[in-house]
Each structure stands twice: as structure tokens, then as C-alpha cells.
Amino acid sequence: MKRITFLLSLLAVSFGMTAQPTKQITLEDIWAKGTFSPRGIQSIESMKDGEHYCVLTRSGIEKYAYKTGEKVTTICAFNGPEMSKKAKPLPPIEGYTFSADEQKILLSSGFEPIYRHSGVSDYYIYDVANGQFTKISNGGKQRLTTLSPDGTKVAFVRDNNLFYMDLESQTEHQITTDGKMNAIINGTTDWVYEEEFSITQGFYWSPDSKRIAYYRFDESKVKEFTMQMWGELYPDNYTYKYPKAGEDNSVVDIYIYSLGDNRSMRLNTGSENDQYLPRMQWTQDPNTLAFMRMNRLQNKMELLLADASTGKIKTLYTEEDKAYVEVPETWKFLADGKSFLITSEKDGFNHIYLYGMDGQLIRQITSGNYDVVDICGIDEKNQKIYYRSHESGAINTDLYVIDFKAKKKVCMNHPLEGEVARIVKEFPSQHLDNGKMLLGSYSANFSEGCKYYISIFSDANTAPVYTLHDAKGKLIKVLQDNESLQQRLAAYGREQKEFGTLKTSEGVELNYYIIKPANFDENKQYPLFFYVYGGPGNQQVTNSYGWSDYNWFRMLAQKGYVVACFDGRGTGGRGADWKKMTYRNLGHYECIDAIEAAKWFGKKPWIDENRIGIFGWSFGGYLSSLCILKGNDVFKSAIAVAPVTTWRYYDNIYTERFLQRPQENPAGYDDNSPINYANMLKGNYLLVHGTGDDNVHFQNALDLVTALEKADKQFEFRVYPNKNHSIYGGNTRLNLYKLMTDFIMRKL
Numbered sequence: 001m002k003r004i005t006f007l008l009s010l011l012a013v014s015f016g017m018t019a020q021p022t023k024q025i026t027l028e029d030i031w032a033k034g035t036f037s038p039r040g041i042q043s044i045e046s047m048k049d050g051e052h053y054c055v056l057t058r059s060g061i062e063k064y065a066y067k068t069g070e071k072v073t074t075i076c077a078f079n080g081p082e083m084s085k086k087a088k089p090l091p092p093i094e095g096y097t098f099s100a101d102e103q104k105i106l107l108s109s110g111f112e113p114i115y116r117h118s119g120v121s122d123y124y125i126y127d128v129a130n131g132q133f134t135k136i137s138n139g140g141k142q143r144l145t146t147l148s149p150d151g152t153k154v155a156f157v158r159d160n161n162l163f164y165m166d167l168e169s170q171t172e173h174q175i176t177t178d179g180k181m182n183a184i185i186n187g188t189t190d191w192v193y194e195e196e197f198s199i200t201q202g203f204y205w206s207p208d209s210k211r212i213a214y215y216r217f218d219e220s221k222v223k224e225f226t227m228q229m230w231g232e233l234y235p236d237n238y239t240y241k242y243p244k245a246g247e248d249n250s251v252v253d254i255y256i257y258s259l260g261d262n263r264s265m266r267l268n269t270g271s272e273n274d275q276y277l278p279r280m281q282w283t284q285d286p287n288t289l290a291f292m293r294m295n296r297l298q299n300k301m302e303l304l305l306a307d308a309s310t311g312k313i314k315t316l317y318t319e320e321d322k323a324y325v326e327v328p329e330t331w332k333f334l335a336d337g338k339s340f341l342i343t344s345e346k347d348g349f350n351h352i353y354l355y356g357m358d359g360q361l362i363r364q365i366t367s368g369n370y371d372v373v374d375i376c377g378i379d380e381k382n383q384k385i386y387y388r389s390h391e392s393g394a395i396n397t398d399l400y401v402i403d404f405k406a407k408k409k410v411c412m413n414h415p416l417e418g419e420v421a422r423i424v425k426e427f428p429s430q431h432l433d434n435g436k437m438l439l440g441s442y443s444a445n446f447s448e449g450c451k452y453y454i455s456i457f458s459d460a461n462t463a464p465v466y467t468l469h470d471a472k473g474k475l476i477k478v479l480q481d482n483e484s485l486q487q488r489l490a491a492y493g494r495e496q497k498e499f500g501t502l503k504t505s506e507g508v509e510l511n512y513y514i515i516k517p518a519n520f521d522e523n524k525q526y527p528l529f530f531y532v533y534g535g536p537g538n539q540q541v542t543n544s545y546g547w548s549d550y551n552w553f554r555m556l557a558q559k560g561y562v563v564a565c566f567d568g569r570g571t572g573g574r575g576a577d578w579k580k581m582t583y584r585n586l587g588h589y590e591c592i593d594a595i596e597a598a599k600w601f602g603k604k605p606w607i608d609e610n611r612i613g614i615f616g617w618s619f620g621g622y623l624s625s626l627c628i629l630k631g632n633d634v635f636k637s638a639i640a641v642a643p644v645t646t647w648r649y650y651d652n653i654y655t656e657r658f659l660q661r662p663q664e665n666p667a668g669y670d671d672n673s674p675i676n677y678a679n680m681l682k683g684n685y686l687l688v689h690g691t692g693d694d695n696v697h698f699q700n701a702l703d704l705v706t707a708l709e710k711a712d713k714q715f716e717f718r719v720y721p722n723k724n725h726s727i728y729g730g731n732t733r734l735n736l737y738k739l740m741t742d743f744i745m746r747k748l
Contacts, residue, residue, distance in 0.1 A: 022518065023492045025555035027741065031734040036489065036551045038463040038482050041454070043095065048102055050449035061096055061105065066452035069468045069477030076105055076126050090124065090133065099151030103128050104167070106147050106154065115191060115694060116725070118143065118200045123156070125167060136165060137172065143188055144201055148209040155187075155203055155212055162187035162203055162214055164259070175212070175257050175264070182224065182241055185217035190250045192243055193217075195695060196653035197278040197327060208286040211308055212257045215277070217250040227692055230721045240694070245648055245655040245669070246662045252277050254291055256308050267306050268313055269293060276653070278327050283357075284337040290316065292327065298657045301325040303342075316359045319346060321576075323583040324657045326350075326537075330375040333357075341365075341385070343372060345576040352387060354404065365406045371573055373397055377446030377453065379471070386412070386446060386453070392439050394573030395499060395511055395543045399442040399455065412444075412473045413437035414457060423481045424462050441544030454479065458545035460497035460513065462486065494518045495557040497550070499543065502566070504596035511541045512566040512597065515557045520606075527611035527748050528601055529556055531565045532627075534590040535619035536658055537572040537579050540565050552737060556744065564601060568593030584665050586647060586658055587672030590623055595631040602634070613637040613748040615740070618696060618725065619644065622674065625704070628685055629677035637684040637747040639740055642696050642725050645704040646673040649697060678707035684747035685715040688736065690723030716743065 029035035043056035047063070052072065054061050060077040064070065078090050095108040105126040113119040120141035125134045136145060142156035148164075155164040160179030165172050176186040188202040203214035225242040228235040243249050251273045255264045269277060270293060280291035289306045303317040319325050326345060330352070333340045339356050350372045352365040366372055370391045376399075377386035383404040391398050391411075399412040414420040414437060421438060440459030447453065451471050458464045463482035469475055497513040504510065517526070531549065533540045553563040567573075569589040570582035582589050594614065602609030614635050616624035621643025628638035647655050647669045648662055659668040670676060685708075689701035701717075708715055718739055720727050727736055 022494075024558055025492050025551055027552070027555070027734055027737050029492075030548055030551050030555070031737060035492075036485065036547045038485055038545065038547060039480055040456075040464065041466050041480055044445045044454055045096070045098065046445075046447040047098070048100070048448055050447045050451050053447065053454070054096075054098075056093065056096060058092070066447055066468065067476070069479060075128065076107075091122070094121070097147060099147050100149055101151055104147070104151050106145065107133075108145070110141065112141065115194055117194050117198065118188070121145070123154070125154075134170075139172070144203070146201075146203070146205065148205045149207055150209040153209065155205065157187040157202070160185045160188075162212070162257075164212065173262075175214070176216070182239065183218075183220055185215075185219065185250075187214045189215060190217045190219055190222070191240060191694070192249070192651045192653050193252075193276075193278070196651060196657075197276070199278065204280060204282055204289075206282050206286045206289075206308065207284065210259055210286065212259070213280060213282065213289050213308075214255055214257065215280075216253045216255055218253075219250045221248040222250055223247055225697065227694065227698070229692060238692075242694075242697075243652045245650060245652050245659070247652060249274065249276075249296075249652065254280060254289075254306075256289060256306070256311075265308075265311055267291075267311055269304075279331070281331075281333070283333045283340075284335060290331075290333065292331075294325065294327075296656065297660055298324045298653075301327070303331070316357070317342065317355060319344060321346070321580075323580040329373070332375070332378065334378070335380050341375065341378070343375070345371075348577060349575045352385060352402075363406055365402060365404070366409075367406075369575065371575060376444045377450045379450035381449065384450065384471075386444065386450065388442060388444075390573045394539065394567070395541055396439045397441045397443070397542070397544070398437075398439070399444055410473075411437055412455075412469075413439065413442060414455070414467075414473075414475075419475055419478055420457065420465060420467055423465055423478065423483065423486075424457075424459070439543060441542060452476070459543050460499070460545065460550075461489070463489070463545050463547070492551075493554060493558055495554040499541070502597060502600045504593065504600065506592075506596070508569065508593065508596075510566045510568055510593060510597060512564055513541050515553050515563040517557045517560055517562070520562075522606045524606060525608040526560060526562045526606060527613070528598070528607050529553075529561045529563050529744060529748065530594070530598065530612070530614040531563065531620070532594055532614060532616040532623050533618075533620040534568055534571060534594070534616070534623045536570050536582060536586075538619070539567055539572045541567045552741075556741075559745070561744070561748070562601075562607065564597075566593070566597045568597070582658065584659055584668045585672070586668065587622065587626055591626045591630050591672065594623060594627045595634050598627075598631065598634045611636055611748055613639075613744065615639040615641075616643070617641040625674040625685075625687075626672060626677070628683050629674055629680045632680050632682040635683055637686075637744070639686045639688070639743060641688045641736075642690065642693055642727065643674070643687070643700060643704075644696050645675050645700040646670075648673075649700055649703075675704055675707045678704065678713060679711040681708060681711070681713040681715065684743075685713075686718070686740070686743045686747075687715060688718045688720070688727070688739070690720040690725065690727045692722040693725045695725040 045054045060074045063072045063075050091109045093107050093109050097106040107124040108121040110122045111119050123136040123145040142158050145156040162175040178184045179186050194200050219241045222241040222243050224239050226237050226239040254267045257264045274296050276294040287308045293302045300320045328343045331342045354362040373388040375387045386401045388397050402409040443456045445454045455467050463485045466480040468477045499513050598612050601607050614624045621640035624638045625640040625643050628635045662669045691698045
């Protein structure tokens with residue numbers, strides 16, 4: 001029926017019948033009504049048999065069959081009739097984890113954020129056999145509560161200390177006692193590890209459930225940063241440890257706690273305290289812990305193995321780079337106990353390598369002038385690796401499978417013919433066609449044993465499509481097609497992303513996308529509005545759906561603006577040399593490329609070169625600020641949200657990775673600081689920042705304001721009290737985008 005309706009609507013347009021006028025996108029549609037929000041499938045988890053999977057819904061945990069994609073049963077009903085007789089109503093459940101035997105389910109609710117990735121929650125255990133819900137602890141909310149592999153215990157962090165609980169006796173055992181705010185952290189990580197190494201889990205059960213390996217952070221020498229939080233008669237001060245570039249870090253140790261004798265053993269992680277230990281995990285051997293060690297400048301990374309009984313350490317793998325070594329996206333110890341997989345950029349592109357547990361290279365699995373994004377499935381029985389990569393170009397993310405011998409490789413992207421292609425093609429969209437497959441952005445969730453997988457596909461103008469497949473890629477069922485959203489997108493106009501490449505005067509080729517008004521006339525001139533990010537390894541020009549800014553850009557196109565975005569030097573998806581060429585000189589090439597891109601577009605007869613604006617957030621705010629100063633003859637207006645204005649104020653792990661320490665490279669910190677170019681402002685500048693930004697401190701904005709005032713420059717400044725780096729919550733996003741839209745309409 002949907003297909004017939006769509007065809008009739010096409011016929012109505014073709015034969016001149018009355019058609020519905022295009023709806024105009026509003027900011028309320030984007031930020032208040034959720035008009036363009038896609039539907040998804042929450043918390044997909046494969047069950048141990050590899051034949052079933054579970055999803056989280058508001059009403060419970062539902063079990064489905066991979067073979068058909070049909071619901072089998074509800075394993076755990078939240079607040080259902082059968083549960084209400086045994087427990088009080090539960091608050092909304094936000095996450096779940098099965099025990100190894102799938103007879104217990106760990107549930108979390110009531111999440112309260114701390115920083116970007118961390119927070120505390122209440123946790124419950126659900127017994128599948130008797131339907132009983134039990135709250136894990138009444139001693140306060142916990143962090144990172146994790147089941148032991150044998151399902152008899154949980155471990156968690158509370159008040160910077162590590163605990164474990166025996167589930168049968170409900171007895172808590174405190175492993176550490178010295179945890180203290182802004183001093184000692186056990187079992188989780190400090191602010192800078194969380195932000196820059198994307199790690200908050202700071203403890204790990206051994207495979208036999210007899211030991212727990214955990215981090216201990218000593219923050220004593222890390223300097224503090226204080227933010228005032230407004231709203232009461234007297235503002236509160238929030239103080240936390242934040243190591244800026246060149247400053248002291250936490251001293252990090254790894255301990256192994258033995259449940260049998262209630263003792264912790266500190267590992268000898270090296271004589272150098274000024275280093276990083278960004279990852280650890282147990283190998284297949286319950287007596288062997290693996291961990292990563294990096295030097296302060298992050299240009300040397302080692303994998304080390306620790307004997308959990310003796311503490312003896314040996315080196316398994318070492319990698320060095322003239323710039324920096326990325327923390328591997330994947331390092332996986334295989335079930336055979338004889339080998340491990342790791343990703344590395346050491347041949348110039350990010351690829352997959354197979355090593356033996358003796359540290360010797362067995363073979364390089366993938367190779368070529370493209371980056372592997374990540375590994376999403378490993379079928380050890382059939383010796384296959386499923387991975388995502390940029391093989392069809394940096395803007396696309398493809399799905400591939402390759403065997404352990406690196407001889408057989410198959411693209412798993414959806415074929416151009418079939419049900420998925422019908423869903424996608426039925427609506428206006430752009431598909432870069434390599435002759436056989438649909439190109440766009442793929443991710444995949446594999447079953448245990450990799451017999452099946454759930455694919456999530458989107459492209460620049462197509463909302464996510466969830467489909468179920470067998471291991472060979474054969475479609476079993478479309479699980480969620482977001483067809484109603486696709487129809488809504490079409491009803492709100494035909495403005496779409498178009499991709500291309502431009503070449504600068506230096507011969508550098510840059511990827512870009514552009515969104516034009518639906519009634520675009522190349523004989524007219526339009527103002528150009530640039531969106532930038534530009535940070536190391538980041539990509540914004542991707543063939544994937546983005547619902548918020550994408551639809552804001554479409555709204556601006558409806559108002560008569562051409563919107564464009566480019567990925568310059570230093571961004572991701574194009575190999576290590578492209579990404580690392582900004583090393584020790586952040587902002588230099590990025591600003592050149594932005595000015596060059598603006599000039600390239602400005603030469604088009606349909607662009608008004610006197611009306612070019614630029615907008616960015618975070619690193620993008622840094623770049624948009626630098627561009628309107630250094631490129632004051634090119635850009636008429638700029639918006640900077642939460643920008644870094646000097647890298648001297650930013651955290652040390654991120655900044656030193658790309659610039660080294662300020663003591664070693666002062667020019668790298670100062671030569672491209674917007675503060676030092678404040679006197680060059682000629683155009684219209686809007687600066688926005690939240691006072692509660694724990695990431696890019698409000699201090700950055702205030703120092704730029706001081707410099708602009710000293711240079712007697714006029715600009716616009718908006719402060720959002722207590723809002724963090726995302727400037728989110730309440731009505732704030734809607735307010736912010738109204739502010740920016742008004743600025744664009746007035747100043748561009």
C-alpha cells in the first residue's frame with residue numbers, strides 16, 4: 001500500500017494535479033517536536049546460543065529469533081502484572097547485561113551524569129527463573145557495576161572506592177578504602193582519561209572470576225579548576241582536577257586484587273610515572289593481564305603482559321611513530337589463546353594485523369590505501385573477520401569480511417537491487433554507485449558466532465535502515481525502515497547534500513558537501529554559509545544521516561543560503577600522513593584550507609563572494625574564530641560556539657598528542673591562537689560559551705573577549721549559565737539555534 005501511495009503522489013506531480021506545498025522547516029521541528037528524529041532499535045544484545053537476540057523497550061527486555069526476526073518472548077517485563085506482586089514499580093530501565101548463563105540480568109536506571117561519559121546509577125538484579133528483582137545496594141548509587149563471569153558477584157565503584165558483592169548473600173566487600181574526591185580514584189578514571197582516552201571502566205574481572213584488575217589514580221599533584229555554578233543566593237563552586245597542557249598528570253597504577261586472600265598486588269608498570277596506561281584487559285589465560293603503556297608524548301605504545309600470581313611483566317608488542325601513536329581501535333585476544341588482533345597505522349593507513357602471543361607478526365590481514373574503521377565481528381570457527389572501512393572513499397563507511405589468511409575478501413554492502421535498495425531509492429537521495437552496492441554508512445551488530453548480523457545503513461539523505469542478515473549478507477528481514485521519516489523529509493523540501501571535491505591553489509584536494517536551495521538558479525547569487533570542525537582525525541563530510549544540524553542547514557537553504565562543509569588537512573579517513581601533517585602546528589593548515597575552500601566557492605558565479613560566513617563548535621569554533629581573523633578579507637561573518645582560543649588552556653593528553661608540550665613547542669601553541677589575532681577582526685563575530693563547560697573552559701571565551709576589547713573590536717557575545725560543552729538541557733538548544741539563525745539573517 002505504501003508503494004502504491006508513493007507512486008500515485010509521483011503521478012499527481014507528473015500530470016499537473018494539485019500537489020501539497022513544501023513545508024518550511026522550523027527550529028521547533030528540529031529541537032522541540034523531534035520531527036526529524038529517526039527511530040532506532042535500542043541495546044541490541046546477542047544471546048549465547050547465537051540464534052536469538054534481545055532489545056530494550058520501555059516495557060521490558062524482548063527476545064527475538066535471528067532466523068526470522070520475529071519476537072519470541074519477553075524475558076523481563078518491567079512493572080508488569082507478574083512482577084508487581086514481587087517488587088515495587090521500577091524506575092525506567094536504561095541498560096541491561098546478561099550473566100554468562102543468562103539466568104541473571106543486571107539492570108541500570110536513574111543515571112546521573114558526572115562528565116561526558118561517566119555517571120552514577122541504581123542497579124538491580126533480575127532472576128530469570130523466579131522473576132525476582134533485587135536492588136544491588138542501598139548504600140547509594142554506583143558506577144560501572146559489572147557482573148563477574150560466573151554470574152555470582154558484581155563489582156562497582158562508589159565514592160572513588162572499589163567494591164564487590166556476593167549476590168547470594170548480598171554482602172558487600174570493600175576492596176579499597178583510600179578513595180577521596182580530587183585526590184585518589186580507584187576502579188575508574190580521572191577527567192582527562194575519560195575525555196581523551198574514552199575510558200571510564202577502571203576494573204576488570206578475570207575470566208575465572210577469582211581476581212579483579214583495577215586502576216588507581218593519584219590526582220594529588222594535578223592542579224584544580226573551579227567553575228561557579230549559578231542559581232542560588234550565593235553561587236556554588238565546583239572544583240575538579242584538570243591537567244592543562246604541560247602540567248602534571250595523575251600518577252596511575254594497576255593493581256590485581258585476589259578475592260581468595262583479600263589482597264591487592266601493585267604491578268610494576270615501569271620506572272616512569274609521567275606516562276599513560278590507557279587500556280587493560282585479561283587475556284584468555286585467567287592468570288595473564290594485558291595492558292597498554294604510552295609515554296607522555298604518545299609517540300611510543302607498548303602492550304605488556306603481567307603474571308597475576310607473581311606480577312612479572314614482559315613486553316608483547318611495541319609501536320613508535322615520528323608524530324604520535326593512536327590507541328588501537330581494536331586489540332582482541334583470540335579464543336585459541338595463541339594469537340591476538342590489533343589495528344595500527346604503521347604502514348600509513350589503519351589496518352588489521354594478526355600477531356602470536358610470542359609477539360611475532362603472523363600476517364597483515366588488510367592492506368591498501370584506505371583506513372579500516374573498526375572490527376565489528378570475529379568468527380574464529382570459520383576464520384573470518386568482519387570490519388568497516390573507507391575502501392570506496394573517505395566519505396563512505398563500507399562493511400567487509402576477510403579470512404584470517406587475508407586471501408578472500410567480500411564487500412557486504414547492500415546490493416543495488418532488492419528490498420533495502422527499494423526503501424532507499426523510493427525517496428530523494430544520493431547514492432554513490434560503485435556498480436554493485438549501495439554506498440553510504442554501515443555499522444553492524446553480529447550474533448555470537450557471527451552466524452547473523454543486524455546492519456544499520458544510512459546515507460546523507462536517508463535515515464537509518466535496520467536490517468537483519470545471515471553471515472553471507474542475505475536479507476532476512478527489514479526491522480526498521482524509518483519510512484515515515486523519509487516521507488516527512490520529502491514533504492519538508494528537496495534540499496539535499498551533494499558531494500564533490502575541490503582543489504586548492506596548492507593542489508590539495510578536499511572533500512566537501514553542499515546543500516542548495518530547492519529552487520536553486522545558477523544565474524542568481526547566493527550567500528554561502530560554511531560549517532567546519534577540522535580537528536585531528538575527525539570527519540564531517542560523510543555519506544551518513546545527521547538529523548539535527550543537517551535539517552538546520554536544510555532550513556537555511558530554504559531561506560536562500562547555500563550551505564557547505566569541507567574536510568581539510570588533518571582530518572580522518574585518508575591515511576596517517578594526511579591526518580598527521582598538522583602535527584606540532586594545529587590551526588595552520590586547517591585555516592589555510594578553510595580560506596582556500598571559501599575562495600574556491602566564491603569564484604562560482606552563483607556565490608556572492610562578499611557574503612561568506614563560517615560556523616563551528618569546539619575545535620570548529622576555534623577554526624571559525626581563526627578564519628574570520630586571518631581570513632578577514634574572505635569571511636564576512638563567523639559563529640564560534642565553545643571554542644578553544646589558546647591550546648595552552650586545553651587538557652594535556654589531547655593537546656600534547658598533537659603539539660607536544662608548550663615547553664617544547666611554544667610556537668605551536670601561540671602562532672595560531674585567535675587571541676593573538678584579535679586586532680585583525682573586520683567582520684561580524686558571534687561568540688557563544690557555557691559557563692559550566694568542564695571541557696573547553698569558559699576562560700577561553702573570556703580571554704578572547706578581553707583581547708577583542710583591548711583591540712577596540714565590536715562583536716556579539718552570548719553566555720549560557722551553568723551549561724556544559726554541549727550547551728544542552730531545558731530549552732537551551734532551541735534558544736541557541738534561534739540566536740544563531742537570527743545572527744545569520746542579520747549579518748550574512
